[in-house]
Every structure is written in C-alpha cells, then in structure tokens.
Amino acid sequence: MRRIYLLIPLVLLGLALGQTGPSYIDAELQRLIQAGGQSYANSLLKQAPDQALCSIHRNKLPADVLGPFIEAQRQTIKYPADGKLMGDWKQGDAIFNTLARGNCFSCHVGSPRNIGGNVGPSLEKYGQRGTSEAVQKYTYEVIYNTWAYFPCTVMYRFGHGGLLKPEEIAHVVAYLLDPASDFNTKPALKR
Amino acid sequence: MGRFWRLVGAVALALFSLMVLAQEEDDPAKEAEKQKKQLLEQSGGILPSDLYVEQGEQLFKAKRGPKNASLEACDFGRGPGKLEGVVGRLPRYFFDTRRVEDLDSRIRTCMIRLQGFKPEEISRSEVVAIAFYIASLSNEQPVVVRPLMPQEKKLYELGERLFYLRAGPRDMGCATCHVTYVGKRAGVLPYSDLLKDKRAASHWPAFRYSNDQAWTMADRIRACYANLGMPAPDFYSEPIIALTLFMNVQANGARMDLPGFIR
Structure with a gap:
C-alpha cells in the first residue's frame, strides 16, 4: 500500500510534464518518424520539452522564452558528491581526447594531443583564467548543461544527457584549469 | 566480365597509391578534385565509381529474380526505361505505389514489382550499384524537384x-x-x-x-x-x-x- 502512495506524486509529475511541456511532434510528424523503424522512432519520439522548444524556434529562442528556459536548465545541474569541481586532470585528459567519451577536441582547439575543430570557441591555454571558485563553477556548469548558458547550442549537455558523471566532468574541469595539466603546459595542436 | 575485373585491378592499385600519397588541401572541393586527378592518372582514366556504374549497368540489364526480368521497364518518373536526368527529379510521387519515392526506394520498388524479389531479398549493395548506374546518366543535368502534388x-x-x-x-x-x-x-x-x-x-x-x-x-x-x-x-x-x-x-x-x- 505504501508503495502505491509513493507512486502517486511520480504519476502526477508525469502528467504535469506531459500536459504543460511544449510539443513539436504532432500526429503527422509522429507517423513519419514511426515509418523510420522501431529504434529510430523510440529515440526521436522521446523528445524532451526543452528539445521541443529549440526545434520549434529553430535554435533561436525568442526573448520571452529565453529567461524561463535558462532558469529551468540551471535547475538541472548536479554537482559531485564531495563538492569538488576540480578532479584529476589526467583522467580529464582521457575524457577530453576520446571520441566516444567527451569528444571535446572535435569542436575545440586547445588539446596538445589532437588537432582541434572550430565549431566551438578555442580553449587554448584555458587555465590562464585561474582556478577561482567562480571560474571552476562556470566551467563545470557549461560542461554539465551548456544550455544554461548557451540555449539550444550544438554542444552536448554532458551531465544532463547522462553522457558524463559529475565526477568525470570535474576531471575535465581539472584538465582545463589545473596549471600542471598538459592542456596548459603544452602547445595546442592546430590545423 | 573481363573488363569488369580489369577495372577492379586498376582501381585497387590506384586506391593503394592514393592512400600512400594522400596529402590534404584545405578546401574540400579542391582536395577532392586533386585526389580525383591523381586517381585518374594512376588508373589510366578509371575511377572507382566507374566500377560501381559498370556493375550497376549489368545488374540493371540482366534478367534476374523470380520473374526473370530486367529493370529496363522501370519508370523513374520520365516513363518506363527513360533514365536520362531522372536523379535530379527525385524524390517525386508515383501513381503506381501511391508514394513519394527517392532513387533508392524506386529501385527497390522495381526490383520487387518487375523482378519479383521479396523485400527481404533485396541486397543493399546491388541497390547502390544500380543507383550509381542511373546517376551516371544524370550527370550534368539540372536538379528540378518541385513539390506540386x-x-x-x-x-x-x-x-x-x-x-x-x-x-x-x-x-x-x-x-x-x-x-x-x-x-x-x-x-x-x-x-x-x-x-x-x-x-x-x-x-x-x-x-x-x-x-x-x-x-x-x-x-x-x-x-x-x-x-x-x-x-x-x-x-x-x-x-x-x-x-x-x-x-x-x-x-x-x-x-x-x-x-x-x-x-
């Protein structure tokens, strides 16, 4: 019996999200997507309300949507259990420079190990910003959920999307900020 | 078939040397042009895509499938057997299937309807080769896709x-x-x-x-x-x-x- 009581708020939350969230996929688009096969449809039809907003506005949110959108994205950010936003830069190195993990180098210049892309801003010598709490927090949050700072941008929301754990994001923050990190002591590879 | 294998040999050789020599330009269009020229010089005027075109032509014209028919009666939108320029006019609506079809799906439709293949029997690599053959007959033609239906x-x-x-x-x-x-x-x-x-x-x-x-x-x-x-x-x-x-x-x-x- 107690289990059922525990489920009620979850069900209500689900209903609330389902009813109030903006929707991009109408019946016709849903039918088209379903024609693409089961796994394709399962993946696309799970579109979240924030993804729907970016789709509706073609990645340029109007002013009245922007404020609440950013606020909602901020609310999703979680931090490492030990509260440390800078972890081990060597572990961060592996994440930053691996295609199947962070894949950061594909879009950003700065890595001494991989030639960087230019979809994102250059992060060359990122550590020059110092390691103040504010810089650590900003860096961590942009990686955890970039939409809290750059709504609808192309960069993955690593923490929010479950691609990296909070501790792993802290390792990447250390790779970028630690003065001893290869990222700050060795020259960046460029095209 | 002899010409086919001579092509295979020439292209394999050329591709190998291409990989060895690969040096990149910054503009991808210029880089592709350079690679194409190199490949043509090394293979004596044959590109790998010629190979697919040749294979596709054979598949297109051969009597195959349960109905032992070729694809020569296939209608890609300009009438049965008319292939010139069709790629630039696809996707379009077809009255026989009552669907909008692109090049790939139209080839598949004809393999099913004219040759009698079951959908699960259709080989992807055959469809691609046939697509290359049909594409070769649309080279330099304009893209004219106007949704009217x-x-x-x-x-x-x-x-x-x-x-x-x-x-x-x-x-x-x-x-x-x-x-x-x-x-x-x-x-x-x-x-x-x-x-x-x-x-x-x-x-x-x-x-x-x-x-x-x-x-x-x-x-x-x-x-x-x-x-x-x-x-x-x-x-x-x-x-x-x-x-x-x-x-x-x-x-x-x-x-x-x-x-x-x-x-």
Missing part, C-alpha cells in the same frame, strides 16, 4: 520539420550543424550549407575516397544520425525520403555532378 508538398513540409527536430542524449538535429555551423569543422570536414549551397545535395550518390565506400544520400543521412549516437532511420523509409526531398529542393537549379567524388 499534395503528397509531395506534405512530405516536403514534414521533411523540413524533421530537419529542425532535436532529440536524443546529444540533442542531435540536422539544422544544428548544417545551418548554424556551416563551414566550421568538427573533425576533418566542414559542415556543408544545406540551405544555401546547391552543390551540397547535388553530388549524391557519391564515391568516398577516404574510406573507399559507395554512398547514396540515404547512407549519408544514416551516418549523420549514427555519428551522434542516434539510431538511424531504416533504408528506404519515409524519414529518409522526406529529408532527401527537403534537401534536393534546396539544390534546385544546380547542375548534378554524378556520381559524386568526395572525401
């Missing part, structure tokens, strides 16, 4: 909406890269400008010299999804046809470069 208009509109849709753990969406970040690089190639650069959609099917693969637009679209960790739509499925229709309309007026030769 209600079914075409509807699918175009859905294709446009699918193009802007974002989903999945990486918030994937076609427009995010191919509108917002055109010309920028994530990896080796810059994102093509699918809304403004008419060349972007007018060189498919294409041979990719970097990985020695023959791709149609369907393979290109599926790779975009896969690169961002998303399940791709099935071959010959409507989402692929809708996206292709949307992109080909943007390429209207372009002179087709077929089969394409790209990185």
Whole structure:
C-alpha cells in the first residue's frame, strides 16, 4: 500500500510534464518518424520539452522564452558528491581526447594531443583564467548543461544527457584549469 | 566480365597509391578534385565509381529474380526505361505505389514489382550499384524537384520539420550543424550549407575516397544520425525520403555532378 502512495506524486509529475511541456511532434510528424523503424522512432519520439522548444524556434529562442528556459536548465545541474569541481586532470585528459567519451577536441582547439575543430570557441591555454571558485563553477556548469548558458547550442549537455558523471566532468574541469595539466603546459595542436 | 575485373585491378592499385600519397588541401572541393586527378592518372582514366556504374549497368540489364526480368521497364518518373536526368527529379510521387519515392526506394520498388524479389531479398549493395548506374546518366543535368502534388508538398513540409527536430542524449538535429555551423569543422570536414549551397545535395550518390565506400544520400543521412549516437532511420523509409526531398529542393537549379567524388 505504501508503495502505491509513493507512486502517486511520480504519476502526477508525469502528467504535469506531459500536459504543460511544449510539443513539436504532432500526429503527422509522429507517423513519419514511426515509418523510420522501431529504434529510430523510440529515440526521436522521446523528445524532451526543452528539445521541443529549440526545434520549434529553430535554435533561436525568442526573448520571452529565453529567461524561463535558462532558469529551468540551471535547475538541472548536479554537482559531485564531495563538492569538488576540480578532479584529476589526467583522467580529464582521457575524457577530453576520446571520441566516444567527451569528444571535446572535435569542436575545440586547445588539446596538445589532437588537432582541434572550430565549431566551438578555442580553449587554448584555458587555465590562464585561474582556478577561482567562480571560474571552476562556470566551467563545470557549461560542461554539465551548456544550455544554461548557451540555449539550444550544438554542444552536448554532458551531465544532463547522462553522457558524463559529475565526477568525470570535474576531471575535465581539472584538465582545463589545473596549471600542471598538459592542456596548459603544452602547445595546442592546430590545423 | 573481363573488363569488369580489369577495372577492379586498376582501381585497387590506384586506391593503394592514393592512400600512400594522400596529402590534404584545405578546401574540400579542391582536395577532392586533386585526389580525383591523381586517381585518374594512376588508373589510366578509371575511377572507382566507374566500377560501381559498370556493375550497376549489368545488374540493371540482366534478367534476374523470380520473374526473370530486367529493370529496363522501370519508370523513374520520365516513363518506363527513360533514365536520362531522372536523379535530379527525385524524390517525386508515383501513381503506381501511391508514394513519394527517392532513387533508392524506386529501385527497390522495381526490383520487387518487375523482378519479383521479396523485400527481404533485396541486397543493399546491388541497390547502390544500380543507383550509381542511373546517376551516371544524370550527370550534368539540372536538379528540378518541385513539390506540386499534395503528397509531395506534405512530405516536403514534414521533411523540413524533421530537419529542425532535436532529440536524443546529444540533442542531435540536422539544422544544428548544417545551418548554424556551416563551414566550421568538427573533425576533418566542414559542415556543408544545406540551405544555401546547391552543390551540397547535388553530388549524391557519391564515391568516398577516404574510406573507399559507395554512398547514396540515404547512407549519408544514416551516418549523420549514427555519428551522434542516434539510431538511424531504416533504408528506404519515409524519414529518409522526406529529408532527401527537403534537401534536393534546396539544390534546385544546380547542375548534378554524378556520381559524386568526395572525401
């Protein structure tokens, strides 16, 4: 019996999200997507309300949507259990420079190990910003959920999307900020 | 068949030396042109795509399948057996299937209807080879895809909406890269400008010299999804046809470069 009581708020939350969230996929688009096969449809039809907003506005949110959108994205950010936003830069190195993990180098210049892309801003010598709490927090949050700072941008929301754990994001923050990190002591590879 | 294997040998040799010599230009179009020239010099005037065209022609003209028929009566939109310029006019609505079809799905339709193959018997590599053959007969022809039928208009509109849709753990969406970040690089190639650069959609099917693969637009679209960790739509499925229709309309007026030769 107690289990059922525990489920009620979850069900209500689900209903609330389902009813109030903006929707991009109408019946016709849903039918088209379903024609693409089961796994394709399962993946696309799970579109979240924030993804729907970016789709509706073609990645340029109007002013009245922007404020609440950013606020909602901020609310999703979680931090490492030990509260440390800078972890081990060597572990961060592996994440930053691996295609199947962070894949950061594909879009950003700065890595001494991989030639960087230019979809994102250059992060060359990122550590020059110092390691103040504010810089650590900003860096961590942009990686955890970039939409809290750059709504609808192309960069993955690593923490929010479950691609990296909070501790792993802290390792990447250390790779970028630690003065001893290869990222700050060795020259960046460029095209 | 003798000419076929001579082609295989020449192309294999040329590709090998190409990999050894590979040195890259910055502009991908210029780089492809350079690689193409090199390959032509080394192979004595034969490109890998010629091989697929040749294979496709054989498959197209041979009597095959349970009905022991060739594909020569297949109607790609300009009448049965008329192949010149058809690739630049697809996708379009076909009255016999009551569907909008692209090059790949139309080939499949004819393999089923004319040759009697079951859908599960259709070989993807055969469809690609046949697509290369048909594409070779559309080279230098203009792209003229104008959605006029209600079914075409509807699918175009859905294709446009699918193009802007974002989903999945990486918030994937076609427009995010191919509108917002055109010309920028994530990896080796810059994102093509699918809304403004008419060349972007007018060189498919294409041979990719970097990985020695023959791709149609369907393979290109599926790779975009896969690169961002998303399940791709099935071959010959409507989402692929809708996206292709949307992109080909943007390429209207372009002179087709077929089969394409790209990185």
